[in-house]
Amino acid sequence: MGSLETRRDPRVTRSSLASPGVTERRQRLGQAGEILAAQHLVRRGFRILERNYRTRWGELDIVAFNGRELVFCEVKTRRASAGHAWPLESVHPHKRRQVRRMASSWLHDRPGHPYAQALRFDAIGIRLDAAGRLVSLEHLEGAF
Secondary structure (H helix, E strand, C coil): CCCCCCCCCCCCCHHHHHHHHHHHHHHCCCCCHHHHHHHHHHHHCEEEEEEEEEEEEEEEEEEECCCEEEEEEEEEEEEEECCCCCHHHHHHHHHHHHHHHHHHHHHCCCCCCCCCCCCEEEEEEEEEECCCEEEEEECCCCCC
């Protein structure tokens, strides 16, 4: 009789073990925050060049241009309820390095991007109430 062997299925990830409803809600929350962040940038005179650019290090949320600066923007969205951390608290040093790598990848993959006098890394924190309405938007220019 052979021994039973336990193997980990590489397709099963920690997030895929969470209930589908929770994952879908988190994705919708993130998408809602990114839409609000993009609208905020457009109101401030930016043109959105790209959203959700995928790299091997993760996803670059927003790339925007205002005629002078090329801005790589990390968006963090949270529910505005007791016990939830402020969105920008999660932009830690590892995430900053990751966004820089993704920006480098974007610059390499998009040789026709507009000329910019400067590159900037911003962070936008969005807080939404239980109904999905905007409670606060915090935009840190040159956050890292």
